[in-house]
Amino acid sequence: MQQSSFSSSSRWLSALLGLAALAASGTALAARDVVLAIGYQPETLDPYNTNSTITTAVTKSFYEGLFQFDKDLKIRNVLAESHDMSKDGLVYTFRLRTGVKFHDGTDFDAHAVKLTLDRVLNRENKLLRHNQFNRMARVEVLNADTVRITLKEPFGPFINSLAHASAAMISPAALKKWGNKDIAFHPVGTGPFEFVEWKQTDAVKAKKFDGYWKKGYPKIDTLAWKPVPENNTRAAMLQTGEADFAFPIPYEQAQLLKASNKLEVVASPSIMMRFLAFNMLHKPYDNPKVREAIGYAINKEALAKVAFGGYAFPAQGVLPQGVQFAEKMAPIPYDVKKARELLKEGGYPDGFESVLWSSSNNTSSQKVLQFVQQQLAQVGIRLQVQALEVGQRAEMVDAWPDPKTAKVRMYYSGWSSSTGEADWGLRPLFASESWAPKLNNMSFYKSEVVDQALAKALTTVDAKEKAALYKIAQDEIRKDLPRVPLLTDQNLSAHSKRLSGVHVMPDANINIDAIAVAH
Known part of the structure; x- marks a missing residue:
């Protein structure tokens, strides 16, 4: 695949050499070449082996699934033209789009669907997304254009799961060539762009797939996803013309960027929740008084201003508003006196020493760490803070094999229900079946009430019953506080006015379905 890189890398070299001159002259990028500056580095290009939203945004350049969420999180058909569900909710039959090719020329058909899904269902492959799909009992090929999936039990959000960016169809020939692990560096799907190259500290580069089934798309020639962890650098790249799009942009620079007649700043609604999680297998975080005290000790409104430039607000529950079945709850108030009282009741009148990690090392995360460190110092909690690199996070948190020896103590991270409903906002973080490294319950929280409510909600299709069960779960989680909800922030991005459709x-996540540039 790398040999097809725009007459190999020569085209990229000439484009990059020209970039400096273009930036110096104030001229925009070449007419049909686009650079997207993102705040995080993807750790893989295997959509089934990541829990990172930005990583799946990148993989959507190359891959498509049977369904897809549009920019408003509404489900639309992509590689599946239609589907039927049996009355008992166990059997789904999908009729597939015909005439679709993978980038390597392989036909997309029911055999490709089966091979792709069987791969994630196979526990031996140890893919992070296994638990998202493990309710499938079997995948059967009925004919080249029809596939049948039988579930182990009814699963209300099944189509939502298939619309998730991780549910991507992979070329059988590519899987055979690269194998289960190396496919992570050689993505071959049916998407609008073909893979060119990826230097892991640099951009993921792609070119237009001329055989794309959606005629007239994509409307640009080349695409680069460039990780730029430092906020100010990301903003500067927009101003110099080195990037067409940046996300997230530094909140404190929003007004400056708005003043440019070449840029547009967009603040859009978010279902991203920012949390502090606690390892409940270790003292003092096994103590509910301590967890509650930390909730009271942090001024969320001030945090929203300091770290997010006011483009955020205190969390209104365990799930953000906008997620289906989210319960709206009053934010935990800021009350230092109450926090001290709770610490005293919990046996820590003088506070304690601990370590706070964050799931990323971008500027906003560093500001959150510093703010929380200062706030908790007021009640005697003395923190050492560390913003983790991608590799550190994967090793020390996501993939740590034994909960009993996990070194995480207090952990700042964000989570969004990327299927748009309560299940994926709750189960990966709070179900006992989701203890890391299986999913993202790095609090190692276990509640029979929560487990039972989440399990029952999965198998019912009655909306009222489902809402009641999710309310039970959310009320219990709010009482136990394995994670303290901090903020829901707005998604703040900016782009060149020549760019549209991002x-x-x-x-x-980032939708580039209609990406285009003005000529």
Whole structure:
């Protein structure tokens, strides 16, 4: 695949050499070449082996699934033209789009669907998204254009799961060539762009797929996803013309960027929740008084201003508003006196020492760490803080094999329900089946009430019953506080006015379906 890189890398070299001159002259990028500056580095290009939203945004350049969320999180058909569900909710039959090719020329058909899904269902492959799909009992090929999936039990959000960016169809020939692990560096799908190259500290580069089934798309020639962790650098790249789009942009620079007649700043609704999680297998975080005290000790409104430039607000529950079945709850108030009282009741009148990590090292996360460190110092909690690099996070948190020896103590991270409903906002973080490294319950929280409510909600199709069950779960989680909800922030992005068709979705994924540039 790398040999097809725009007459190999020569085209990229000439484009990059020309970039400096273009930036110096104030001229925009070449007419049909686009650079998207993002705040995080993707850790893989295998959509089934990541829990990172920005990583799946990148993989959507190359891959498509049977369904897809549009920019407003509405489900639309993509590689599946239609589907039927049996009355008992166990059997789904999908009729597939015909005439579609993978980038390597392989036909997309029911065999490709089966091979792709069987791969994630196979526990031996140890893919992070296994638990998202493990309710499938079997995948059967009925004919080249028809596939049948039988579930182990009814699963209300099944189509939502298939619309998730991780549910991508992979070329069988590419899987055979690269194998289960190396496919992570050689993505071959049916998407609008073909893979060119990826230097892991640099951009993921792609070119237009001339055989794309959606005629007239994509409307640009080349695409680069460039990780730029430092906020100010990302904003500067927009101003010099080195990037067409940046997300997230530094909140404190929003007004400056708005003043440019070449740029447009967009603040869009978000379903991203920012949390502090606690390892409940270790003292003092096994103590509910301590967890509650930390909730009271942090001024969320001030945090929204300091770290997010006011483009955020105190969390209104365990789930953000906008997620289906989210319960709206009053934010935990800021009350230092109450926090001290709770610490005393919990046996820590003088506070304690601990470590706070964050799931990323961008500027906003560093500001959150510093703010929380200062706030908790007021009640005697003395923190060492560390913003983790991608590799550190994967090793020390996401993939740590034994909960009993996990070194995480207090952990700042964000989570969005990228399927748009309560299940994926709750189960990966709070179900006991989701203890890391299986999913993202790095609090190692276990509640029979929550487990039972989430399990029952999955198998019912009655909306009222489902809402009641999710309310039970959310009320219990709010009482137990394995994670303290901090903020829901707006998605703040900016783009060159020559660029259109790039949208930050409510879950902080990025939609490039209609990406185009003005000539």
